[in-house]
Amino acid sequence: MKNYRILDLIRRNRSPLENHLIDGLVDGRVSRRDFIRHGSLLGLSLPLLGGITTAAGFGGMPSLARAAGAAGATIRVASSVPAAAIDPVTIADAGGLLVMQQVAEFLCVDGPDLVLQPALAESWKPNDTGTVWTFKLRKGVKFHSGGEMKADDVVASIDRLADPANSSNALSVFTGILQKGASKKVDDYTVEFHLDAPNGNFPYMLSSDNYNAVIIPASYKGDYEKSFDGTGPFKIEKYTAKVGASFVRNDDYWGPKALPDRTEFTFFTDVQPMILALQGGQVDIINQMPVLSGVALLNDPSVDIISLKSSAHQQLHMRCDDGPLKDARVRRAIALCLDRDKLAAGLMKGRSALGNDSPFAAVYPSTDTSIPQRKQDIAQAKQLMEAAGVAQGFKVTLTTERYLEIPEYAQLIQNWVKEIGVELELNILDQGGYYGDAVFGKSNWLDSVMGITDYGHRGVPNVYLAAPLKSDGTWNAAHFKNKDYDTLAASYIGALDLEAQKADAGKIQKLLLEETPVIFGYFYDYLTATAKGVAGVQPTAMSQLFLEKASKA
Amino acid sequence: MVFLGGQVLPGNVGRAILGPFADQRAVDALNHTLGVDRPLLTQYATWIWNFVQGDMGTSYIFRSPVAPFVIGALGNSMKLAAVAFVLVVPIGILGGVIAALNLNRPLDRIISLGGLSVTVLPEFVTGIILILIFGVWLRWLPISAAWPKDAGFFTQLYYLILPSLPLFLVLFGYIARMARSGMIEALDSDYTRTAVLKGLPWRTVIWRHVLRNALLPTITVIATQTGYLIGGLVVIETLFRYQGIGSLIFTAARGKDFPMLESGILTIGIVYAVATLIADFLYSVLNPRIRLGSD
Numbered sequence: 001m002k003n004y005r006i007l008d009l010i011r012r013n014r015s016p017l018e019n020h021l022i023d024g025l026v027d028g029r030v031s032r033r034d035f036i037r038h039g040s041l042l043g044l045s046l047p048l049l050g051g052i053t054t055a056a057g058f059g060g061m062p063s064l065a066r067a068a069g070a071a072g073a074t075i076r077v078a079s080s081v082p083a084a085a086i087d088p089v090t091i092a093d094a095g096g097l098l099v100m101q102q103v104a105e106f107l108c109v110d111g112p113d114l115v116l117q118p119a120l121a122e123s124w125k126p127n128d129t130g131t132v133w134t135f136k137l138r139k140g141v142k143f144h145s146g147g148e149m150k151a152d153d154v155v156a157s158i159d160r161l162a163d164p165a166n167s168s169n170a171l172s173v174f175t176g177i178l179q180k181g182a183s184k185k186v187d188d189y190t191v192e193f194h195l196d197a198p199n200g201n202f203p204y205m206l207s208s209d210n211y212n213a214v215i216i217p218a219s220y221k222g223d224y225e226k227s228f229d230g231t232g233p234f235k236i237e238k239y240t241a242k243v244g245a246s247f248v249r250n251d252d253y254w255g256p257k258a259l260p261d262r263t264e265f266t267f268f269t270d271v272q273p274m275i276l277a278l279q280g281g282q283v284d285i286i287n288q289m290p291v292l293s294g295v296a297l298l299n300d301p302s303v304d305i306i307s308l309k310s311s312a313h314q315q316l317h318m319r320c321d322d323g324p325l326k327d328a329r330v331r332r333a334i335a336l337c338l339d340r341d342k343l344a345a346g347l348m349k350g351r352s353a354l355g356n357d358s359p360f361a362a363v364y365p366s367t368d369t370s371i372p373q374r375k376q377d378i379a380q381a382k383q384l385m386e387a388a389g390v391a392q393g394f395k396v397t398l399t400t401e402r403y404l405e406i407p408e409y410a411q412l413i414q415n416w417v418k419e420i421g422v423e424l425e426l427n428i429l430d431q432g433g434y435y436g437d438a439v440f441g442k443s444n445w446l447d448s449v450m451g452i453t454d455y456g457h458r459g460v461p462n463v464y465l466a467a468p469l470k471s472d473g474t475w476n477a478a479h480f481k482n483k484d485y486d487t488l489a490a491s492y493i494g495a496l497d498l499e500a501q502k503a504d505a506g507k508i509q510k511l512l513l514e515e516t517p518v519i520f521g522y523f524y525d526y527l528t529a530t531a532k533g534v535a536g537v538q539p540t541a542m543s544q545l546f547l548e549k550a551s552k553a
Numbered sequence: 554m555v556f557l558g559g560q561v562l563p564g565n566v567g568r569a570i571l572g573p574f575a576d577q578r579a580v581d582a583l584n585h586t587l588g589v590d591r592p593l594l595t596q597y598a599t600w601i602w603n604f605v606q607g608d609m610g611t612s613y614i615f616r617s618p619v620a621p622f623v624i625g626a627l628g629n630s631m632k633l634a635a636v637a638f639v640l641v642v643p644i645g646i647l648g649g650v651i652a653a654l655n656l657n658r659p660l661d662r663i664i665s666l667g668g669l670s671v672t673v674l675p676e677f678v679t680g681i682i683l684i685l686i687f688g689v690w691l692r693w694l695p696i697s698a699a700w701p702k703d704a705g706f707f708t709q710l711y712y713l714i715l716p717s718l719p720l721f722l723v724l725f726g727y728i729a730r731m732a733r734s735g736m737i738e739a740l741d742s743d744y745t746r747t748a749v750l751k752g753l754p755w756r757t758v759i760w761r762h763v764l765r766n767a768l769l770p771t772i773t774v775i776a777t778q779t780g781y782l783i784g785g786l787v788v789i790e791t792l793f794r795y796q797g798i799g800s801l802i803f804t805a806a807r808g809k810d811f812p813m814l815e816s817g818i819l820t821i822g823i824v825y826a827v828a829t830l831i832a833d834f835l836y837s838v839l840n841p842r843i844r845l846g847s848d
Contacts (some may be wrong), residue, residue, distance in 0.1 A: 030571075073778070075682055081804075083570070083614070083808065084570045084614045084615070084616075084808070085614065085615050085617070087616075090570060090571060090579075090583065092570065092571050092572035092575065093572070094575075164576070164578040164579065164582065165582055166579070166582065167567070167571065167579045167580075167582045167583035167586060168576075168579050169571050169572065169575050169579060170579060171575070171576035171579045172574055172575055172576040172579075175576060223616075225617075237701070241617075241622075242622075242796055242801075242804070243699060243796060244699075258562055259687065266697070266699070268794055269791045269794075269800065269804075270791050270792070272681070272792070273696070273697070273792055273794055276681075276684050276685070276688065276689060276696050277696060277697060277794075279689045280684070280688045280689045280692065280695075280696045282695065282696060282697060295825070354677050358682070432569070432807065435568070435573035437565060437568060438573040438574075438575075438577075438580075445573065461587040467574075474573065474576075474577075
């Protein structure tokens, strides 16, 4: 039952963009789930979103509050070893960012359901064109070192990441979006970000989705491991490189105090010892568990699996500028050989969603779900091969990396494409050998005729749409150059309105199905394993782990 | 050689730290900060000059001095090696001696074939089996070798039992076989026959004449295994989460962390040399004929 009187009251103070989204919900053009996710992106608070959905007759927000467990536990986590010194500017690996994230916080958090949740920022909103985003900061937030977090700290933290001279690992996220000096303090609790071009998903770039974007004091000069300063619910107790880290509750935290007294992170170089440690009762949580390596735990009654839908995937690129794969019909034929249901059910043990050869995973609210799912069709694939003049097949090398389930995935593809006469020779390298210098001409990844590359989760598809697929994309291993695509991708990235994004997404999905420079076979779930009795653990698909509500039975 | 070998590997330090998806400008800036964009000769000369002055340099990856990492890891490896040695050397030698004294009898076959069987099993297989039995099912022993901070001697020992067992299994057959063949040869020798014919008690013959000669090749074998036990335990260290020098070198090689890699390998080289020297010394103690200065 819709309550138009309340809806009208809510509409009065909202921008045209926000009202358009509300209208979409009321008219049924936007689903409740998409409304909440996109509303959070536009900076609408979760209580307000709940009020709107109630007034529109969809019921309130599901309660995010968990039953609080007992306080005082020590939660023990098995984590991968930080690959390098922990520094918010340079950090790039899951083990390191997990440690950093225990003490330092983001302006907002890309939650498990891709709803942006306020953290150090209370709210945010774009201007009419999406070129300026204004963030209101939370007051009374203190760094562990004592000072209050203010706009100067936010400006310095983000400027540091956008500066090409700083070895910033977030530079690839900010390039073409936000330059050094474009973050401006309005007052102590308000910061404006002036973008290079309109961007409808910008808050994700400042959220936990961009794992470098933690807020640390403006005075930071390096050597983060000496201070581990931040605003988080835990403070560092001890850090030993290559061995582990421990944290204690921060009693000056701005939010509800953490339940655990302590948390301990033990570093492992391989997942098998982690699994044995969980089974042996020496750790309580494995932060990220690859599905194939962790099969033994999936049905273990003493273990719970937290499974998050994600956009993480293995991209199979095909060179569009040379050889038999230059013909889009051949690329489509290869894509039609894959039995995606078997991939999802067999290779990924049911812990994945089907891919439809575009970065638009089912988790994104902008994905056009009316586009038909590509399925295995050997007869059509053979017809395409014949039409392309290669009915007799050809030989080609698939170069890839020894990582997660990629070698097994490559072998499955090798078997499937045999049916249309394509003889796939596998060249499986270690990760260093595959990525090489990661620039064109010096990288098996970027120079190979065919290749499979691992891509981690992102809360919005912007990065996937730009770097690997745009004509000037720095990770364009497929060497795909298509002006229509570039225009559509730019339009999507600039769109603020969910329906406009959806319209662009649909066109992009169709274009990529036609051209198929990259095969997206599946999007795998992010799995976290916990011992039975451990509750309140909140991972994200970006390898973060929020433990402030964790408890042990 | 290590330095030159490392240069032909793909990628560079900045890329290894920042990952494949980092902006090239960031990678270049980091390489410049670390000094790895200087000419190779300059980099190598700087490192070797510092090393001979006792400075192992600064790790590219950890951005802190290399020496504490190498010394700590070497210490850990030596602890694990010591526990493994203490277990395997007397038991291996005893096994070989018993086998030789029971030549071609069932006990000999059990020790010889059993030793051979466990020796050929890779450490990661025996390691996982032992972890499953003693760590996961019985929960008698910790499955990680990383002991808690401020752990005392016996606690450390307790944590080292499980990781030393696969090493015991790998080395037992080898040492027992060498001891057995040395014993058989010594028992068959003229001096043993003479000692027996002289009417010496059997125990005296074994202790004074047979064992002393029989153990010479075994000592050589034990010395050559020292290098393996100190620097070659990457699999065991990974499986048991142990911070030894093998895993340190492995990590350094993957990250192209040359100061760490070169210092680690040079340290293992020194350990090899010292172990060989000790073996030579023991050899000369047991065999007066090769003592320096003797005729």
